[in-house]
Amino acid sequence: MNEEKIEQIIKKYQHKKGILIQLLLDIQKELNWIPPNIIKKISETLNIPVSHIYRVASFYAALxxxxxxxxxxxxxxxxxxxxxxxxxxxxxxxxFLKIKAGNTTDDMTFTLSGVNCLGCCAQGPMLMVGNDYYGGVKPTNVKGILEKYK
Ligand code: FES
Known part of the structure; x- marks a missing residue:
C-alpha cells in the first residue's frame, strides 16, 4: 500500500463537506478495497465517525x-x-476457480460475485470480468474465458 498516496487522497478532502463517497471511491480505486486501518485514518483526519464510514462503505456496491x-x-x-x-x-x-461466490482466490487474481442484473438481459446468460462483458455464455465456455485473465 502506498501510504503517502493514501494520505494525499484523504488530505485532498479535508475541510470539505459531503465528500465521503467520493473519497471512498478514490481509496477503492487505489487499493481495490477499503481496509479497516484506512477507515480509522479517515475518521481521525476528517472527524467522521467510524460507524458512519462503515455504513456508507457497506451500502454502495462499488465499495x-x-x-x-x-x-x-x-x-x-x-x-x-x-x-x-x-x-x-x-x-x-x-x-474452475475452486471458490464460492463472494470469495477471492488465494492468489488474489479473481473475486467472484453473483449479481442481479448486468443490464444486458437479452444477451444472457451474462458474465462480466472486470469491464469485459460476455453474453450467451455456456458452462463449457467458462474455462476459455477465464484463462485469458490468468
Ligand atoms: S438479468 Fe439482466 S443481464 Fe442478467
Whole structure:
C-alpha cells in the first residue's frame, strides 16, 4: 500500500463537506478495497465517525470492505439470465476457480460475485470480468474465458 498516496487522497478532502463517497471511491480505486486501518485514518483526519464510514462503505456496491482480486467476475443471476442457465455458469466458475461466490482466490487474481442484473438481459446468460462483458455464455465456455485473465 502506498501510504503517502493514501494520505494525499484523504488530505485532498479535508475541510470539505459531503465528500465521503467520493473519497471512498478514490481509496477503492487505489487499493481495490477499503481496509479497516484506512477507515480509522479517515475518521481521525476528517472527524467522521467510524460507524458512519462503515455504513456508507457497506451500502454502495462499488465499495468493498473485503480485499478484491485483480479481476472481479460478476455472474448474472437475474431472472432473464437465470432462465437461460445463469446458475450453471456460476457453478462452472466456482468449479474452475475452486471458490464460492463472494470469495477471492488465494492468489488474489479473481473475486467472484453473483449479481442481479448486468443490464444486458437479452444477451444472457451474462458474465462480466472486470469491464469485459460476455453474453450467451455456456458452462463449457467458462474455462476459455477465464484463462485469458490468468
Ligand atoms: S438479468 Fe442478467 S443481464 Fe439482466
Amino acid at each position: 468493498s470492505l473485503k480485499p478484491i482480486g485483480t479481476h472481479l467476475i460478476q455472474v448474472c443471476l437475474g431472472t432473464a439470465c437465470h432462465v437461460r442457465g445463469g446458475s450453471k455458469i456460476l457453478d462452472a466458475v466456482e468449479d
